[in-house]
Amino acid sequence: MSQAVCILGATGSIGQSTLKILEQHPETYTVFAVTAQSRIQELAQICQKYQPKVAVVPSSKVDELSQLLSKLGISGVEILSDEAGLIAVAEHQDVDVVMAAIVGAAGLLPTLAAVKAGKRVLLANKEALVMSGDIMMQAARDHGALLLPVDSEHNAIFQCLPQNYFDAERHGKPKLGVSQILLTASGGPFLNHSLEQLQSVTPAQACKHPNWSMGQKISVDSATLMNKGLELIEACHLFAVEEQYVTVVVHPESIIHSMVQYVDGSTLAQMGNPDMCTPIAHALAWPKRIQTHVPPLNLFEIAQLNFQAPDVEHFPALKLARQAMKSGGIAPTILNAANEIAVAAFLQQKIGFTQISQVAEHALNSVANQAADSLQTIVEADQKVRVLAQQYVVNIGS
Numbered sequence: 236m237s238q239a240v241c242i243l244g245a246t247g248s249i250g251q252s253t254l255k256i257l258e259q260h261p262e263t264y265t266v267f268a269v270t271a272q273s274r275i276q277e278l279a280q281i282c283q284k285y286q287p288k289v290a291v292v293p294s295s296k297v298d299e300l301s302q303l304l305s306k307l308g309i310s311g312v313e314i315l316s317d318e319a320g321l322i323a324v325a326e327h328q329d330v331d332v333v334m335a336a337i338v339g340a341a342g343l344l345p346t347l348a349a350v351k352a353g354k355r356v357l358l359a360n361k362e363a364l365v366m367s368g369d370i371m372m373q374a375a376r377d378h379g380a381l382l383l384p385v386d387s388e389h390n391a392i393f394q395c396l397p398q399n400y401f402d403a404e405r406h407g408k409p410k411l412g413v414s415q416i417l418l419t420a421s422g423g424p425f426l427n428h429s430l431e432q433l434q435s436v437t438p439a440q441a442c443k444h445p446n447w448s449m450g451q452k453i454s455v456d457s458a459t460l461m462n463k464g465l466e467l468i469e470a471c472h473l474f475a476v477e478e479q480y481v482t483v484v485v486h487p488e489s490i491i492h493s494m495v496q497y498v499d500g501s502t503l504a505q506m507g508n509p510d511m512c513t514p515i516a517h518a519l520a521w522p523k524r525i526q527t528h529v530p531p532l533n534l535f536e537i538a539q540l541n542f543q544a545p546d547v548e549h550f551p552a553l554k555l556a557r558q559a560m561k562s563g564g565i566a567p568t569i570l571n572a573a574n575e576i577a578v579a580a581f582l583q584q585k586i587g588f589t590q591i592s593q594v595a596e597h598a599l600n601s602v603a604n605q606a607a608d609s610l611q612t613i614v615e616a617d618q619k620v621r622v623l624a625q626q627y628v629v630n631i632g633s
């Protein structure tokens with residue numbers, strides 16, 4: 236029987252790659268629900284091609300979508316709206332698989348709803364896990380959800396870990412012979428730039444990643460290395476290890492997607508061409524493997540793989556994230572919220588590139604840490620930090 240898939244963030248980069256894979260396997264998967272925030276025209280086209288049962292948009296866009304659908308002669312797509320609509324499709328009883336591919340904190344409650352409904356959740360929306368950490372991991376265990384990493388590094392680590400790793404106790408130390416997780420980073424478009432050069436880089440340059448084609452927010456995060464910082468936190472939660480067991484390795488070719496080291500001296504790596512379709516297909520079908528269009532690696536053509544240590548002086552975001560993970564509590568939520576505001580301000584050219592991590596640092600220094608003991612605490616902290624970071628952006632902005 237085919238599996239019904241809900242794609243949260245269907246109009247985005249991950250959403251589109253997911254649709255591409257589903258299209259290749261029409262017997263195995265059907266598209267049940269798709270969601271969008273601003274690209275309504277694209278969503279209407281997706282509805283035309285994949286004929287989902289439900290589409291979710293902001294309430295201000297319902298009329299626009301409805302008109303577009305009737306113009307295209309499409310009937311039978313129920314339109315839901317806002318966060319309540321996102322949650323309704325994420326936990327819908329007819330849904331088997333949820334692709335969590337909304338960007339940022341906006342994805343938290345829908346992703347958590349999918350987890351609490353015990354779905355197979357393909358996690359791209361790393362910010363949701365960074366914010367809710369233990370709460371999301373515990374909810375997955377309590378409700379029997381299968382939380383599978385789509386982020387290429389975490390998917391690689393998942394592939395390199397022993398199969399029974401997730402059955403073992405979660406105590407902050409690597410287990411079953413694992414000694415260290417090596418999280419690879421491309422270094423982004425500004426690897427080896429001087430501090431002076433970094434001060435004048437533009438949003439267009441920041442969004443031009445050398446190896447991956449991604450949404451704007453994660454592209455900027457990759458350029459500041461905040462993405463690697465968020466991924467460090469993501470890895471600690473997914474694999475139940477403290478931050479000192481995760482080493483960041485800059486690997487500019489993005490061929491090795493991450494590695495796991497074992498006590499016997501072995502290092503296992505997962506490799507492939509940099510295309511998100513591979514980790515998406517892996518998470519969709521696990522423990523099976525399904526075909527994608529991604530070509531196999533041509534190692535003779537690649538010839539060389541390079542590695543270097545990250546420069547945390549030029550890219551302080553990574554240091555801030557490690558510190559936030561070490562501090563625990565709501566520190567990762569503070570970091571994430573401030574970063575979301577700072578990235579949006581940078582994209583609107585209100586602040587410079589190097590000021591992004593300053594906003595995050597300011598928020599971490601200004602907001603008192605506390606235990607992240609409930610979802611309400613996390614959501615309130617997120618809201619509070621957004622206001623504070625916004626004010627700071629106005630103060631330092633040009």
Ligand code: NDP
Nearest residue numbers: 244246247248249271272273274337338341359360449450
């Ligand atoms: P995009 O910006 O391309 O897509 C984001 C999606 O989320 C779009 O469908 C967008 O709708 C929707 N969205 C944006 N804001 C809201 C909101 N407030 N409420 C509801 N929906 C919203 O991002 P990506 O696809 O690149 O990334 C998605 C997530 O996956 C991020 O968390 C990112 O970190 C993660 N990820 C992405 C990778 C990549 O290669 N792209 C790799 C690894 C992880 P619309 O477009 O209609 O406005």
Ligand code: MG
Nearest residue numbers: 386387388466
């Ligand atoms: Mg990644």
